[in-house]
Amino acid sequence: MTGPVDPTATDAWQRLSDLAAGYEPDLRSRLTDPEWVERSSLTAADLFVDLSKNLVTPEVWKALRELAVETEVAARRDAMFGGEHINVTEDRAVLHTALRQPDDAVVEVDGKDVEPDVHEVLRRVYEFADKVRSGAWTGVTGRRIATVVNIGIGGSDLGPVMAYEALAPYVQDGLECRFISNIDPTDAARKLAGLDPATTLFVVSSKTFGTLETLTNARLCRTWLLEHLGGDVDQGEAVAKHFVAVSTALDKVAAFGIDPDNAFGFWDWVGGRYSVDSAIGTTLAIAVGPERFAEFLAGFHAMDEHFRTAEPEANVPLLMGLLNVWYVNFLGAETHAVLPYSQLLHRFPAYLQQLTMESNGKGVRWDGREVTTETGEVFWGEPGTNGQHAFYQLLHQGTRLIPADFIAFANPAYPLKDGDTDVHEVFLANFFAQTKALAFGKTADEVRAEGTREEIVPARVFTGNRPTTSIMAPELSPRVLGQLIALYEHITFVEGAVWGIDSFDQWGVELGKQLALQVAPAVAGDDDALAEQDPSTQQLIRYYREHRS
Numbered sequence: 001m002t003g004p005v006d007p008t009a010t011d012a013w014q015r016l017s018d019l020a021a022g023y024e025p026d027l028r029s030r031l032t033d034p035e036w037v038e039r040s041s042l043t044a045a046d047l048f049v050d051l052s053k054n055l056v057t058p059e060v061w062k063a064l065r066e067l068a069v070e071t072e073v074a075a076r077r078d079a080m081f082g083g084e085h086i087n088v089t090e091d092r093a094v095l096h097t098a099l100r101q102p103d104d105a106v107v108e109v110d111g112k113d114v115e116p117d118v119h120e121v122l123r124r125v126y127e128f129a130d131k132v133r134s135g136a137w138t139g140v141t142g143r144r145i146a147t148v149v150n151i152g153i154g155g156s157d158l159g160p161v162m163a164y165e166a167l168a169p170y171v172q173d174g175l176e177c178r179f180i181s182n183i184d185p186t187d188a189a190r191k192l193a194g195l196d197p198a199t200t201l202f203v204v205s206s207k208t209f210g211t212l213e214t215l216t217n218a219r220l221c222r223t224w225l226l227e228h229l230g231g232d233v234d235q236g237e238a239v240a241k242h243f244v245a246v247s248t249a250l251d252k253v254a255a256f257g258i259d260p261d262n263a264f265g266f267w268d269w270v271g272g273r274y275s276v277d278s279a280i281g282t283t284l285a286i287a288v289g290p291e292r293f294a295e296f297l298a299g300f301h302a303m304d305e306h307f308r309t310a311e312p313e314a315n316v317p318l319l320m321g322l323l324n325v326w327y328v329n330f331l332g333a334e335t336h337a338v339l340p341y342s343q344l345l346h347r348f349p350a351y352l353q354q355l356t357m358e359s360n361g362k363g364v365r366w367d368g369r370e371v372t373t374e375t376g377e378v379f380w381g382e383p384g385t386n387g388q389h390a391f392y393q394l395l396h397q398g399t400r401l402i403p404a405d406f407i408a409f410a411n412p413a414y415p416l417k418d419g420d421t422d423v424h425e426v427f428l429a430n431f432f433a434q435t436k437a438l439a440f441g442k443t444a445d446e447v448r449a450e451g452t453r454e455e456i457v458p459a460r461v462f463t464g465n466r467p468t469t470s471i472m473a474p475e476l477s478p479r480v481l482g483q484l485i486a487l488y489e490h491i492t493f494v495e496g497a498v499w500g501i502d503s504f505d506q507w508g509v510e511l512g513k514q515l516a517l518q519v520a521p522a523v524a525g526d527d528d529a530l531a532e533q534d535p536s537t538q539q540l541i542r543y544y545r546e547h548r549s
């Protein structure tokens, strides 16, 4: 097997190292040049993306695009879209993009067109969603469903919950969704509190149907349902009417007692963190309806097409991915903030943490050799303006370089006025002001000119030159949400491709899972199992055993 190109051995890498060594940030002067701003402003589907407030020069952009050529990013992208097994450690194709193709598309995996199956599952999900929404699907006592509880974790939770929150204005009146993910029993206890079992539907979402947390929570919920429904219902019928499943392992779904007619499948070529656009989105499809869900998928597809076909100079996911490489590998950034100016996107940073960090938190390349440079930055964030009153101090005056993506929408989902004042305008003024403040800063002379005492001038200086990318769209519609998610999927892809890693496996989560099983007997009181643990772990387990009432 020929391995990936070593990025650090390319001419472009050398050029970028030289450019970084001589680089003097100068956003103040750059941003007075309308041509620079215009050249740095791009459109991808419905997204307007302003890259002008980044610490780059035309030479850096050129070298980054050359790096993409030398590391064969386009060939790897085409291999992904073409269904090749680019997830080598699991020997799988990587085809989340096939999930959002129009129904006349043909996408082959191992010689088979997968689109008929994709669209057949979608048709069944839509039919089921319609039945729940219309009341045609009822619980075992004949009452219509009022609450849908999604049971899943990781990609089987974060995508659905993030999108449900983001699309709250589109959720059908009278329907509520809740999401149980954590094996901390508090999660199930609190999410089940106040629910009427007769009007509750559980969607057990698990790609493998073998995840400890999800299966434990599914059993807890089944017990809760049967206990609370009352004695005169048939248990098998109750489970059949109140439990559906989404999984690639339909045999395990049947073994759990869920009617295979009420199970929706997907395929091993859909990674968990890339699966919200598969049947894993069933809860969301029920909440917002098939029409909106189809718009959501069309949004993903629009961004896929942009990534697949746009020229490198105008290819937003390519450029944003390369920009991240520049910050991580040449300017020393370790983290990347994502700051949505939309309360509806409050779970978006958490969603992106799995997408980016489970994908690119790798120390070996896809040929098994060590990576040659730093990989995966830490993604984090919170919606503005809340973050402004919490951690922005460090963004403005701290000692670390933290590139930040600001996301905002021209139209609010809930237009409210404070007297004559449009509150969304006050909100957006903050969005615009923050990226301006970060870029321009405030000099000592400007601080002095405000009459500030000399002793505190240094504390009030803002160095500026703090990089941001602004992403705007007309509104947070299902279509735009699909585009935003696909944008970050492809940014993540580009970074992984440059670094030569397999962005689609996640072996790093396995060791902890294995050890949890090994430690469990010691926690439950088995002294022999306790004696096998290391002294630190023994001490912690003893503390637990002594303090557990």
Ligand SMILES: O=P(O)(O)OC[C@H]1O[C@](O)(CO)[C@@H](O)[C@@H]1O
Binding pocket: 153, 154, 155, 156, 205, 206, 207, 208, 209, 210, 211, 214, 272, 273, 358, 506, 509
């Ligand atoms: O959908 P499943 O199979 O329950 O897995 C849940 C999550 O667990 C992981 O495998 C990590 O443990 C994620 O990649 C995945 O999204």
